[in-house]
Each structure stands twice: as C-alpha cells, then as structure tokens.
Amino acid sequence: MTHRCWHPTATLGALALGIGLAVAPLAAPPANAFEMGPDGVLTLAPMLDRVTPAVVNIAVRGVVVAENPNPLFNDPTFRQFFGLPPGAELSRKTFLSAGSGVIVDARRGTILTNRHVIENAQEITVTLKDRRVLRARLVGSDPGTEIAVLHVDADNLTEIHLADSDRTRVGDLTVAIGNPFGLGQTVTTGVVSAKGRSGLIPDGYEDFIQTDAPINPGNSGGALVNSRGDLIGINTAILSPGGGGNVGIGFAVPSNIARSVMEQIVATGTVHRGRLGVVIQSVDPSIADTLGLQRAAGVIVAEVAPGSPGARAGLQPGDVILAVNGESSDTAEILRRQIGLSQVGGTVTLSVLRAGRTLQLAARIGA
Structure with a gap:
C-alpha cells in the first residue's frame, strides 16, 4: 500500500512563540548555473559552494505525553480499588529527532524549516556547515502549510536567495540539500516532476512542487534549489510504499508560500487566514x-x-x-x-x- 511518509520521529502538531523581528530585503540572486570544471567535467560544485553553507542540520530534543493505553486507569473508582494514586498517569517519553533547515536572512538569523521537524521540541540545536553549533528559538509555525520559522543569534551566516516559485516549470533541474537519516549534509539532483500537488496536509493550504530528486527522512525542512542555487521550495514529504525510503516522489512547499508565511510569523508570531465568507x-x-x-x-x-x-x-x-x-x-x-x-x-x-x-x-x- 502506498502512503505518505513524513519525518519518522515527528508528527504534525502545534507550537508557536513570537519575537519581534523584521524581514530584511532579499539578497541579490546568484549569477551562475552549471560550470565546466578545470578537468572538463560539467559540475554543480561552484553553485553548491555558495549555497550549502545556508543549509543547516537541526537536532530536536523534546517530550511527548500520552495517556495510559488502558482506559481503566483513567477511572477514579478503578484506581481507588487497586490503591493507585488519584489522577490518570501520563506516559512521558523523551525523544531525539533530526531534520534540516535553510537560512534565508543571515543578518537576522532567520531559518525556515518544517513544522513537523520541531513539533513538541523543548530544545532545538542548529549545526552549520562550518561545524558551529547554535541554540535556536522557535518564532512560530503554521500547520496549514507545514512551515516553521526559527531564529539564531550568530555572525557570519550565509543566506540563500528565495526564487519566485511561480516561475518554476516542469522539467527544471532541481537540487535537494539536507540531512537524510542524520548522515550529515547531502546533495541529490532531479527535476521538477509536477506542480500544484495537494492532498498531503488535511485541511491544508497546499501547492506542492513534486520532484524526483531523492528526498529521505531527515531531509525535511531542507532546501530544494534550481540550477542557479535559488531556493524554490522547502522539502517536506515523500510518497513511499510500505514506509520505506525515497522512490522518486518528493514534495516541497513552494518558496512563495514559505515567504508569505514567514513574513506573517516574523511580524506577529502566527498566521492569519484570509476569507471571503x-x-x-x-x-x-x-x-x-x-x-x-x-x-x-x-x-x-x-x-x-x-x-x-x-x-x-x-x-x-x-x-x-x-x-x-x-x-x-x-x-x-x-x-x-x-x-x-x-x-x-x-x-x-x-x-x-x-x-x-x-x-x-x-x-x-x-x-
């Protein structure tokens, strides 16, 4: 049976905290694409040298709380009969999970990632490509688009340029950058397979970019860039038979949606939905x-x-x-x-x- 596979150690949930930040103007777009290396090999290495420092690894430590699976333990009479203390016992379990994120504002330390990456997080740690380890703070998240915004305090960060994802076309080359299975920063390539995909987030506001660039658990929140190194999407989900790894069907939140959500979260800590009535x-x-x-x-x-x-x-x-x-x-x-x-x-x-x-x-x- 085919099903949607999110990050294996995180489920969808809500967590929001506002801080007073402003969105800085977007950086000027990079000026190159594929290049011929000194040995005559066509390479993406120069573009990746510019872009990969903006993609971070995210480690999350948190606690999930669940009621006792036996409903009898929630019955006060049952608990009194067996001499148990009053009140239903809650099972608390500490978890560790890993994902990815993208620095989109170096001056203000703004990072985009997925909401399910940081769900139930008590502690969020960001590791940069230069091996610096930073404590991150959640600015806010949006269940309707699966976008979350983090903030870090650090100098000498590298940011990625956000493309106009509406101009992305089926057949455009794509590069997915992230932290699959916690292995460390990894780069995979493919193309835009389709646009306007939906049905992954119940009651969500979806317009996913589909790509065949391999995306695996741990890539969630990472960058999907075009051949210029511009961010066209935030890698979010895969479609996988039997809960396995990538089979060439991955989905990314378009950068235009991510930008819109980020601007609201940075300004207010939350997202307000428009309506016509x-x-x-x-x-x-x-x-x-x-x-x-x-x-x-x-x-x-x-x-x-x-x-x-x-x-x-x-x-x-x-x-x-x-x-x-x-x-x-x-x-x-x-x-x-x-x-x-x-x-x-x-x-x-x-x-x-x-x-x-x-x-x-x-x-x-x-x-």
Missing part, C-alpha cells in the same frame, strides 16, 4: 454543461454570507469565480488556497463570470 463548489462537467461553459474549470458560488467580504465585493450566488489577481482558480481547493494565503486587509481582484459576462470585482480580504 462564501460557500463554494468546483465547476464539474455537469455544472459546466448547465452553465454553457466551454470547460469544467472555475468555482461556483453557492452562498454569500450577509455582510461578508464577498458580499461587500458584490459576489452573488451563481457567480463563477475564474481567477484571483489574474491567477486561474480552476477548483475550489485552489481558490481556498489563494484566499487563505492572501494578506488579511488586502485587496484582491476576482474575475467573475455572471450571466455570460466577465466582471472584475475588488474584494477586501477578511479574517
């Missing part, structure tokens, strides 16, 4: 045929809550939302992500089909 449904072939649409794409509005951002924008039941800010909204899942990741209080332009006419409606995103 409407009930929606994807346009399927039967709806498309009823409405006379040429293809089954778009999102039909079933209900509009009175006084909601959608109502104030002029949305009406029966409207078909085609795009947000010019980006196609082919399914309800895509529209939910587009609105959910939009800045609360900001304004978006909705392309709406109504009675055969295409309208442009300005909607202010609510919380």
Whole structure:
C-alpha cells in the first residue's frame, strides 16, 4: 500500500512563540548555473559552494505525553480499588529527532524549516556547515502549510536567495540539500516532476512542487534549489510504499508560500487566514454543461454570507469565480488556497463570470 511518509520521529502538531523581528530585503540572486570544471567535467560544485553553507542540520530534543493505553486507569473508582494514586498517569517519553533547515536572512538569523521537524521540541540545536553549533528559538509555525520559522543569534551566516516559485516549470533541474537519516549534509539532483500537488496536509493550504530528486527522512525542512542555487521550495514529504525510503516522489512547499508565511510569523508570531465568507463548489462537467461553459474549470458560488467580504465585493450566488489577481482558480481547493494565503486587509481582484459576462470585482480580504 502506498502512503505518505513524513519525518519518522515527528508528527504534525502545534507550537508557536513570537519575537519581534523584521524581514530584511532579499539578497541579490546568484549569477551562475552549471560550470565546466578545470578537468572538463560539467559540475554543480561552484553553485553548491555558495549555497550549502545556508543549509543547516537541526537536532530536536523534546517530550511527548500520552495517556495510559488502558482506559481503566483513567477511572477514579478503578484506581481507588487497586490503591493507585488519584489522577490518570501520563506516559512521558523523551525523544531525539533530526531534520534540516535553510537560512534565508543571515543578518537576522532567520531559518525556515518544517513544522513537523520541531513539533513538541523543548530544545532545538542548529549545526552549520562550518561545524558551529547554535541554540535556536522557535518564532512560530503554521500547520496549514507545514512551515516553521526559527531564529539564531550568530555572525557570519550565509543566506540563500528565495526564487519566485511561480516561475518554476516542469522539467527544471532541481537540487535537494539536507540531512537524510542524520548522515550529515547531502546533495541529490532531479527535476521538477509536477506542480500544484495537494492532498498531503488535511485541511491544508497546499501547492506542492513534486520532484524526483531523492528526498529521505531527515531531509525535511531542507532546501530544494534550481540550477542557479535559488531556493524554490522547502522539502517536506515523500510518497513511499510500505514506509520505506525515497522512490522518486518528493514534495516541497513552494518558496512563495514559505515567504508569505514567514513574513506573517516574523511580524506577529502566527498566521492569519484570509476569507471571503462564501460557500463554494468546483465547476464539474455537469455544472459546466448547465452553465454553457466551454470547460469544467472555475468555482461556483453557492452562498454569500450577509455582510461578508464577498458580499461587500458584490459576489452573488451563481457567480463563477475564474481567477484571483489574474491567477486561474480552476477548483475550489485552489481558490481556498489563494484566499487563505492572501494578506488579511488586502485587496484582491476576482474575475467573475455572471450571466455570460466577465466582471472584475475588488474584494477586501477578511479574517
């Protein structure tokens, strides 16, 4: 049976702590890609020399708490009968786990990683490529995108340039950098296999980049870069038969989503989801045929809550939302992500089909 395999020593959970940081301007992009080595061999080594110091190993020490598996021990009468102290005994277990992270702001010591890497962490330690060991502090995390932000205090850090992941294309070369199985920094290569993957995070805001660059447990939170060394994604999950290792299907959170989440976490310590206040449904072939649409794409509005951002924008039941800010909204899942990741209080332009006419409606995103 095929299933999704996250980091083997961490599960999805919540942990958030805010500190007052600001996001520095992004570094200028590096200027090279593949190069010919002195022996005539085509190599990525010069690019990796620039990028790999920005990828860190993360060690986590924490405690997980679970109730006694026998429910009778939670019964006060049972406990009294057998002379047990009052109150249900909780099983506490210390765990150690390892993952990866990416320095994206050297001046302020900001590191991106995955939420499941640092879940239930009591102590987070970051090891740099130059072997410096630093104590890290959790700034905040977001279960909807699996992104977490860490902060370290250190000088002479190296940061990685965040690419515009929307410009990434299927077939682009990829390099995954991380700490698989705790072995230490490792580099693997592949291509962008697909874009817009979803279904990995229940109720999440997903738009995963799929790659065949080998990603294994411990790579979580590491860098997925293009041939220029620009960060296009944060390695997050693999699809693996029987819970084994990599079979060429890995997933990374796009850098644009990671950047958006990071900016909110750095500013407030948490993430606020945008909303329109409407009930929606994807346009399927039967709806498309009823409405006379040429293809089954778009999102039909079933209900509009009175006084909601959608109502104030002029949305009406029966409207078909085609795009947000010019980006196609082919399914309800895509529209939910587009609105959910939009800045609360900001304004978006909705392309709406109504009675055969295409309208442009300005909607202010609510919380």
